[in-house]
Amino acid sequence: MGREVRRVPLDFDWPLGKVWEGFLLPERLREEPCPDCESGYSPHAEHLFNLWWGHLPFTPESNGSTSLRSDTPAVRAVAERNVAHAPAYYGAGEDAIAREAQRLANLWNGMWCYHLNQDDVDALVAADRLWDLTRTCRPGEGWKKTDPPVVPTAEQVNEWSLRGFGHDAINSGVVISARCEREGVDATCATCKGHATIQSYPGQRADAEAWEPTEPPKGAGWQLWETVSEGSPVSPVAASADALAEWMSNPERGRDWVPAETARQFVERGWAPSGVFSAQTGLVSGVEYVGWAESERRDRS
Numbered sequence: 001m002g003r004e005v006r007r008v009p010l011d012f013d014w015p016l017g018k019v020w021e022g023f024l025l026p027e028r029l030r031e032e033p034c035p036d037c038e039s040g041y042s043p044h045a046e047h048l049f050n051l052w053w054g055h056l057p058f059t060p061e062s063n064g065s066t067s068l069r070s071d072t073p074a075v076r077a078v079a080e081r082n083v084a085h086a087p088a089y090y091g092a093g094e095d096a097i098a099r100e101a102q103r104l105a106n107l108w109n110g111m112w113c114y115h116l117n118q119d120d121v122d123a124l125v126a127a128d129r130l131w132d133l134t135r136t137c138r139p140g141e142g143w144k145k146t147d148p149p150v151v152p153t154a155e156q157v158n159e160w161s162l163r164g165f166g167h168d169a170i171n172s173g174v175v176i177s178a179r180c181e182r183e184g185v186d187a188t189c190a191t192c193k194g195h196a197t198i199q200s201y202p203g204q205r206a207d208a209e210a211w212e213p214t215e216p217p218k219g220a221g222w223q224l225w226e227t228v229s230e231g232s233p234v235s236p237v238a239a240s241a242d243a244l245a246e247w248m249s250n251p252e253r254g255r256d257w258v259p260a261e262t263a264r265q266f267v268e269r270g271w272a273p274s275g276v277f278s279a280q281t282g283l284v285s286g287v288e289y290v291g292w293a294e295s296e297r298r299d300r301s
């Protein structure tokens with residue numbers, strides 16, 4: 001967990017583990033969810049979004065694509081890989097591979113994202129979203145557009161999407177918007193203009209953008225805060241740096257316990273990241289890493 005030391009008044013009594021109120025957007029500035037959409041899409045685009053991810057019944061043929069089969073090479077290849085990775089789960093041998101291949105084919109046949117047509121692909125190319133297929137990565141030069149430019153076929157793109165990470169949320173947005181445009185339908189929700197929330201009063205959005213968090217009050221005390229959430233205190237307020245370090249190195253801290261010297265160096269330094277990986281130490285908690293790095297620095301100087 002990310003940790004930092006804050007100087008707060010000795011009588012600061014904000015509840016431990018509760019995000020400091022000044023760090024949170026006040027209730028009056030929080031917009032209402034849009035009553036007409038989930039994510040800012042128009043009803044038609046929302047429907048397309050559900051087809052994209054297979055949340056609603058979809059067939060490859062409905063988009064001019066062909067159903068995958070258990071012996072489609074890309075399906076078979078992923079099935080072989082899955083079975084080889086987890087034989088305890090899938091079993092072994094041809095039967096297990098065939099079963100997994102059929103499961104994958106059924107799953108992927110129900111999702112638009114694996115069955116693009118050429119219009120969908122053209123939209124992705126226009127948005128420069130298919131680097132694996134339209135660019136070449138050369139050492140020292142990075143990703144350069146293939147010259148002359150290539151437009152991959154729908155078949156190539158669908159095959160590519162099966163073998164790797166596939167399309168991300170940006171690609172789904174590009175394809176859905178392009179299809180809405182071709183069909184002459186608005187892709188964004190008319191009620192909220194795509195925000196997915198509506199203002200409770202005119203100007204609320206601008207007020208929220210202008211809002212700045214308020215720091216907790218400053219004082220003579222020392223307190224440990226976690227920074228994984230917006231920020232909340234996790235230790236009692238200590239009267240001195242040493243007292244806070246002592247609290248941190250008390251064995252009662254259990255999992256969060258750190259050696260006294262580490263704690264003292266951390267308090268001096270004031271903050272630590274969640275976790276740090278280095279060749280010398282492997283993955284250690286941020287507090288430990290800061291303590292370790294400080295001793296190393298002192299040893300050298």
Ligand SMILES: [Zn+2]
Pocket residue numbers: 034035036037038040041189190191192193194195196197
């Ligand atoms: Zn809406």
